[in-house]
Amino acid sequence: MALDSKIPQGPIADKWTNYKNHINLVNPANKRLIDVIVVGTGLAGGSAAATLAELGYNVKAFCFQDSPRRAHSIAAQGGINAAKNYQGDGDSTYRLFYDTVKGGDYRSREANVYRLAEVSANIIDQCVAQGVPFAREYGGLLDNRSFGGVLVSRTFYAAGQTGQQLLLGAYSAMNRQIGRGKIKMYNRHEMLDVVIVDGKARGIITRNLITGEIERHSAHAVVLGTGGYGNVFFLSTNAMGSNVTAAWKAHKRGAYFANPCYTQIHPTCIPVSGDHQSKLTLMSESLRNDGRIWVPKHMKDVEAIRAGQLKPTQIAEEDRDYYLERRYPAFGNLVPRDVASRAAKERCDAGYGVNATGEAVYLDFASAIQRYGKEQAHIKGLDENDAALVKKLGQEVVRVKYGNLFQMYEKIVDQNPYETPMMIYPAVHYTMGGIWVDYNLMTTVPGLYAIGEANFSDHGANRLGASALMQGLADGYFVLPYTIGDYLADDIRTGPISTDTKEFEEAEKNVKDRIASLINNNGSHSVDYFHKKLGKIMWNKVGMSRNEKGLKEAIEEISTLRKEFWADVKVPGTADEYNEELAKAGRVADFLELGELFAKDALHRTESCGGHFREESVEEDGPQKGEAKRDDENFTYVAAWEYKGEPKDAVLHKEDLEFKDIELKQRSYK
Amino acid sequence: MNLTLKIWRQKNASDKGKMVDYSVSDISPDMSFLEMLDVLNEQLIEQGEQPVAFDHDCREGICGMCSLYINGEAHGPDRGVTTCQLHMRMFKDGDTITIEPFRATAFPVIKDLVVDRSAFDRVQHAGGFISVNTSGNTIDANAIPVNKHDADDAFAAATCIGCGACVASCKNSSAMLFVGAKVSQFALLPQGQVEATDRVLNMVKQMDEEGFGNCTNTGACEVECPKGISLENIARMNREYLKAAFKG
Numbered sequence: 001m002a003l004d005s006k007i008p009q010g011p012i013a014d015k016w017t018n019y020k021n022h023i024n025l026v027n028p029a030n031k032r033l034i035d036v037i038v039v040g041t042g043l044a045g046g047s048a049a050a051t052l053a054e055l056g057y058n059v060k061a062f063c064f065q066d067s068p069r070r071a072h073s074i075a076a077q078g079g080i081n082a083a084k085n086y087q088g089d090g091d092s093t094y095r096l097f098y099d100t101v102k103g104g105d106y107r108s109r110e111a112n113v114y115r116l117a118e119v120s121a122n123i124i125d126q127c128v129a130q131g132v133p134f135a136r137e138y139g140g141l142l143d144n145r146s147f148g149g150v151l152v153s154r155t156f157y158a159a160g161q162t163g164q165q166l167l168l169g170a171y172s173a174m175n176r177q178i179g180r181g182k183i184k185m186y187n188r189h190e191m192l193d194v195v196i197v198d199g200k201a202r203g204i205i206t207r208n209l210i211t212g213e214i215e216r217h218s219a220h221a222v223v224l225g226t227g228g229y230g231n232v233f234f235l236s237t238n239a240m241g242s243n244v245t246a247a248w249k250a251h252k253r254g255a256y257f258a259n260p261c262y263t264q265i266h267p268t269c270i271p272v273s274g275d276h277q278s279k280l281t282l283m284s285e286s287l288r289n290d291g292r293i294w295v296p297k298h299m300k301d302v303e304a305i306r307a308g309q310l311k312p313t314q315i316a317e318e319d320r321d322y323y324l325e326r327r328y329p330a331f332g333n334l335v336p337r338d339v340a341s342r343a344a345k346e347r348c349d350a351g352y353g354v355n356a357t358g359e360a361v362y363l364d365f366a367s368a369i370q371r372y373g374k375e376q377a378h379i380k381g382l383d384e385n386d387a388a389l390v391k392k393l394g395q396e397v398v399r400v401k402y403g404n405l406f407q408m409y410e411k412i413v414d415q416n417p418y419e420t421p422m423m424i425y426p427a428v429h430y431t432m433g434g435i436w437v438d439y440n441l442m443t444t445v446p447g448l449y450a451i452g453e454a455n456f457s458d459h460g461a462n463r464l465g466a467s468a469l470m471q472g473l474a475d476g477y478f479v480l481p482y483t484i485g486d487y488l489a490d491d492i493r494t495g496p497i498s499t500d501t502k503e504f505e506e507a508e509k510n511v512k513d514r515i516a517s518l519i520n521n522n523g524s525h526s527v528d529y530f531h532k533k534l535g536k537i538m539w540n541k542v543g544m545s546r547n548e549k550g551l552k553e554a555i556e557e558i559s560t561l562r563k564e565f566w567a568d569v570k571v572p573g574t575a576d577e578y579n580e581e582l583a584k585a586g587r588v589a590d591f592l593e594l595g596e597l598f599a600k601d602a603l604h605r606t607e608s609c610g611g612h613f614r615e616e617s618v619e620e621d622g623p624q625k626g627e628a629k630r631d632d633e634n635f636t637y638v639a640a641w642e643y644k645g646e647p648k649d650a651v652l653h654k655e656d657l658e659f660k661d662i663e664l665k666q667r668s669y670k
Numbered sequence: 671m672n673l674t675l676k677i678w679r680q681k682n683a684s685d686k687g688k689m690v691d692y693s694v695s696d697i698s699p700d701m702s703f704l705e706m707l708d709v710l711n712e713q714l715i716e717q718g719e720q721p722v723a724f725d726h727d728c729r730e731g732i733c734g735m736c737s738l739y740i741n742g743e744a745h746g747p748d749r750g751v752t753t754c755q756l757h758m759r760m761f762k763d764g765d766t767i768t769i770e771p772f773r774a775t776a777f778p779v780i781k782d783l784v785v786d787r788s789a790f791d792r793v794q795h796a797g798g799f800i801s802v803n804t805s806g807n808t809i810d811a812n813a814i815p816v817n818k819h820d821a822d823d824a825f826a827a828a829t830c831i832g833c834g835a836c837v838a839s840c841k842n843s844s845a846m847l848f849v850g851a852k853v854s855q856f857a858l859l860p861q862g863q864v865e866a867t868d869r870v871l872n873m874v875k876q877m878d879e880e881g882f883g884n885c886t887n888t889g890a891c892e893v894e895c896p897k898g899i900s901l902e903n904i905a906r907m908n909r910e911y912l913k914a915a916f917k918g
């Protein structure tokens with residue numbers, strides 16, 4: 001099947017408006033005759049479920065947690081972008097569009113990104129109306145902060161808990177519709193298959209995680225807002241339950257999977273402390289507004305620190321290497337994530353890592369504390385030269401801005417970041433890749449939609465900070481509710497979809513068979529044993545930097561591991577009870593397939609772009625020497641993979657990307 | 671460290687349940703409490719036994735999914751943290767640790783340490799929202815300035831993670847701190863004023879129907895709340911309730 005992205009005609013700034021003016025609508029009375037399934041209740045799924053219900057559709061919503069409010073979006077810390085230009089610093093829809101396309105290293109679809117920028121301002125209005133308590137200034141207006149890769153201050157935030165506040169906003173909108181009976185909520189339910197009837201997505205199969213019951217649910221359309229797949233690396237900043245299962249099942253039923261290898265490795269996470277580690281903790285990018293990143297200049301200092309003979313605070317200013325400020329004077333500590341992560345790896349690979357494992361750099365707040373302290377002393381008419389006072393006042397400002405992050409750090413690392421620099425290292429954080437969707441957010445399966453992190457659409461090869469929350473809410477509140485109407489307009493006379501058909505039966509049988517084989521396997525190793533092994537392969541060979549040899553090995557190793565898993569995994573308990581190991585086993589089985597496709601995608605893309613860094617593709621000389629080298633001539637396309645059995649047999653389809661409104665250039669943050 | 675664990679095991683909602691002893695060894699002080707339980711579970715699976723079921727997801731103190739009543743305290747001995755943020759350095763080699771589920775009539779046990787907290791959701795369905803459509807056709811976000819102090823207090827109330835530690839810590843199993851936080855968030859913002867009366871009456875009514883107990887001002891909830899939600903929120907809800915009851 002040829003890929004049709006369905007981008008509307010006309011100038012970029014008019015596409016969305018023109019599109020909305022010409023699509024089919026479903027009248028209010030007919031909406032009552034139409035059912036929509038929304039899987040996932042994060043920012044994307046939650047906002048979509050609420051809005052669709054409000055429009056009048058009958059919505060069934062699903063999540064695997066015990067409440068929609070606990071979706072992984074809750075953990076987002078730093079903020080959400082919007083082109084409000086409240087700061088009057090030159091922001092505009094175009095600039096947000098431009099920054100996002102450039103930040104994504106020119107691998108995203110212009111029309112989608114423009115629409116995202118266009119609706120972004122509305123998100124903030126909407127959230128404030130819902131009672132989301134964003135940070136404010138003393139005058140009572142909304143405050144902003146800046147994030148990496150941009151030159152304006154457009155990020156709205158609620159301390160270090162922006163995702164929580166936005167999700168509670170979407171959850172409250174859902175609550176209103178649940179109270180009115182327009183959303184039927186299924187908590188602790190896991191979707192295990194999509195059901196296709198006559199070529200259209202018409203339902204899903206779920207497992208009730210408390211009773212183990214396998215259930216059939218039908219609808220006129222199915223929306224997946226099931227989040228990202230970073231946990232294929234075992235260790236990531238994602239919640240423990242984040243998984244690829246819903247997206248992978250969709251893929252196996254015909255939805256193409258786009259750019260699986262585009263992963264974001266976030267530069268500022270708490271380093272790994274040992275083998276017992278179950279997840280990694282992010283320290284929000286907002287910290288780079290005030291924190292300066294460095295390692296010692298001299299190897300003798302590195303060694304003394306590792307031996308515990310020297311403290312970072314004892315190293316003189318001139319003996320520190322603020323490597324981001326050195327390499328990228330224009331953006332300094334606020335370079336995009338992929339650039340910052342690679343730079344940290346470069347220093348640590350060269351031996352300058354500052355902890356026992358050699359995989360950590362400093363994120364230092366001492367100068368910010370000084371700067372804020374002096375400012376406060378001045379405002380309050382106190383002595384600006386009283387060092388103790390200045391420090392105390394400065395620490396107070398930092399506490400207000402980042403208190404919860406500092407507390408989180410201290411609990412985990414057992415060091416006080418107000419007194420000594422934090423240690424950080426890159427970790428897997430976000431997946432730009434995902435299910436391929438057209439302009440309508442529809443996958444290659446008619447009636448099956450993907451929104452939020454689950455789709456691939458807006459971030460190209462690298463996502464800018466504070467843009468995932470924006471995309472999730474844009475998709476759910478403002479885009480999907482229009483685009484899905486255009487499709488559902490054909491369904492007003494269809495009537496309820498029966499679950500008593502051979503398609504539902506077949507899908508249910510598949511699910512049950514698979515569960516039975518996991519339970520009856522009775523092998524010798526736990527699910528985590530395999531997951532950790534997969535994670536190691538992914539991190540070492542498909543991680544921050546990739547090469548042909550490593551990728552080929554990874555493909556072989558993952559495929560072997562998958563066979564071992566099916567032969568030797570041990571899942572205790574039974575299928576018809578609460579069984580966390582069984583749920584985990586199903587997810588890891590899917591990760592073991594996705595991982596191979598991921599490596600295959602990384603192998604085929606021999607250029608470096610965004611978060612995808614191929615060691616073979618580096619600038620050899622000139623001012624950009626050592627930086628990643630894109631290959632626009634051969635790779636300006638989305639790689640959309642079609643399932644054909646084994647992941648290694650997947651077939652590549654290309655969606656060529658056209659850049660009409662932004663000139664393709666080398667991305668420079670120097 | 672080597673530890674003895676006394677853990678509540680209960681096969682399902684209708685099983686009676688009992689405490690069972692386990693031991694774990696080589697626990698690093700850098701592990702989180704849940705990572706220590708991961709070690710136990712790996713051990714149990716290895717031995718062909720059923721692992722201990724417990725709720726968790728984000729493992730960074732924000733989703734509110736983890737619970738656990740550890741040595742007689744919700745979220746364990748440390749202050750201002752959830753169970754997933756509790757680290758083993760709070761314990762000593764040779765300690766015996768008792769681990770039970772959050773107990774309350776309104777939170778029935780599902781299995782082992784997993785409880786059903788959907789009563790919290792139902793309280794929110796009754797009024798935990800502002801009735802605006804998500805059409806995007808609202809007024810500009812900066813059209814109504816909000817006093818920074820009120821905005822900060824609303825935010826502080828809104829940081830409640832809905833974990834239920836307040837209920838588990840209260841001898842009456844009262845949910846006043848949780849409901850008070852939600853009512854306060856909206857009561858403090860101009861956007862929430864319009865429906866203030868109905869909201870507080872409906873949420874309190876639902877709270878009572880769910881079987882949560884009365885508040886007798888012992889303040890145990892505030893002490894154990896991982897997010898430092900303050901008793902002021904209960905006072906504010908009481909004021910809102912009285913105002914509403916008078917009007918109504």
Ligand SMILES: Cc1cc2nc3c(=O)[nH]c(=O)nc-3n(C[C@H](O)[C@H](O)[C@H](O)COP(=O)(O)OP(=O)(O)OC[C@H]3O[C@@H](n4cnc5c(N)ncnc54)[C@H](O)[C@@H]3O)c2cc1C
Nearest residue numbers: 040041042043044064073078079191227452453466468469
């Ligand atoms: C620590 C952290 C901090 C972040 N900070 C920021 C930030 O400051 N700014 C920003 O813009 N972005 C941030 N991000 C990224 C952002 O939070 C996510 O990309 C975004 O929230 C994803 O939202 P979503 O709605 O697509 O999916 P999620 O929030 O992940 O929701 C997925 C939903 O799908 C459900 N689900 C999944 N699989 C199934 C299944 N098989 N069956 C049933 N239900 C299922 C889950 O229950 C859940 O409800 C951060 C991410 C992390 C990890």
Ligand code: SF4
Nearest residue numbers: 830831833834836895
């Ligand atoms: S008030 Fe505190 S203890 Fe109670 S649910 Fe909220 S966060 Fe948990």
Ligand code: FES
Nearest residue numbers: 727729734736754
């Ligand atoms: S697991 Fe999310 S708060 Fe503990």
